Amino acid sequence: MKKWECTVCGYIHEGETPPDECPVCGVGPEFFKEVVEKEEKTLTQAVLEPDSVAAEKQSKPSFFRKMVMKHHLHPIAVHTPNGVLPLALIFLAIATMFGLASFEQAAFYSLVFVLINMPFVIVTGIIVWQDRYKGAKTKVFGLKIGGAIIVVATLLALLIWRLVEPGVAASPGRWTYLLICLVCVAGAGISGHFGGKLVFGSRKH
Known part of the structure; x- marks a missing residue:
C-alpha cells in the first residue's frame, strides 16, 4: 500500500x-x-x-527567524497566555464573588503580563506558520489566528475597562467583566487546542 x-x-x-x-x-x-x-x-x-x-x-532566513525555529520559541511563548489566563480568571472569579480586592489586583496584573507577551506570541506564531506550514490557509490555521485575535481584543477590553473603572469587580457590571475574561480564556484554549493538533496530530501512535 x-x-x-x-x-x-x-x-x-x-x-x-x-x-x-x-x-x-x-x-x-x-x-x-x-x-x-x-x-x-x-x-x-x-x-x-x-x-x-x-x-x-x-533563501537565507534572518537571525531571528532561525532562532524562532531552532529553539521552538513559539511553543515556549504560548505557555504564558495558556497558563496565566486561566489563573487570572480564577482570581477574578474569587474577587467577584467574595469582594476580595487583592485577588482582583492579581488578576489585573496577570492580564497586563499576558498582553505584554502577546506580540511575541503572534510574531513567532506567524514565523512558524510561514516556515514550517508554508503559510497554508486552512480552517485549522484560521481558527488559531481567530483565537489569537479574540485573546488580544478581550484583553484590551478588560484592561481599558479596568483603567476607566478601577472598582469594576465590585460594580454592577462585574459579571459581564468576568464573562469577557472567560471568552479571553476560551480564545487561548482554541488556539492551544489546534496548535496541539498540528504538533501531535501528525505523529504515529
Whole structure:
C-alpha cells in the first residue's frame, strides 16, 4: 500500500491515493507527496531536486527567524497566555464573588503580563506558520489566528475597562467583566487546542 506525506504538517496517509483533506492541518491532496522507500529511489530521484526546493535552500532566513525555529520559541511563548489566563480568571472569579480586592489586583496584573507577551506570541506564531506550514490557509490555521485575535481584543477590553473603572469587580457590571475574561480564556484554549493538533496530530501512535 502506498504512503503519502503531507508536506505541510507531516501527516502520513496510507492508501492508493492521497486523502481529499489532511485530517490534521486541512490542506488538500495537492499538498501530499508519495513516500518513496530509500531502496526504491532511482538515481535521478536521489540527485535532482525541484526548483522550489533549490530556491528554498538558497533563501537565507534572518537571525531571528532561525532562532524562532531552532529553539521552538513559539511553543515556549504560548505557555504564558495558556497558563496565566486561566489563573487570572480564577482570581477574578474569587474577587467577584467574595469582594476580595487583592485577588482582583492579581488578576489585573496577570492580564497586563499576558498582553505584554502577546506580540511575541503572534510574531513567532506567524514565523512558524510561514516556515514550517508554508503559510497554508486552512480552517485549522484560521481558527488559531481567530483565537489569537479574540485573546488580544478581550484583553484590551478588560484592561481599558479596568483603567476607566478601577472598582469594576465590585460594580454592577462585574459579571459581564468576568464573562469577557472567560471568552479571553476560551480564545487561548482554541488556539492551544489546534496548535496541539498540528504538533501531535501528525505523529504515529
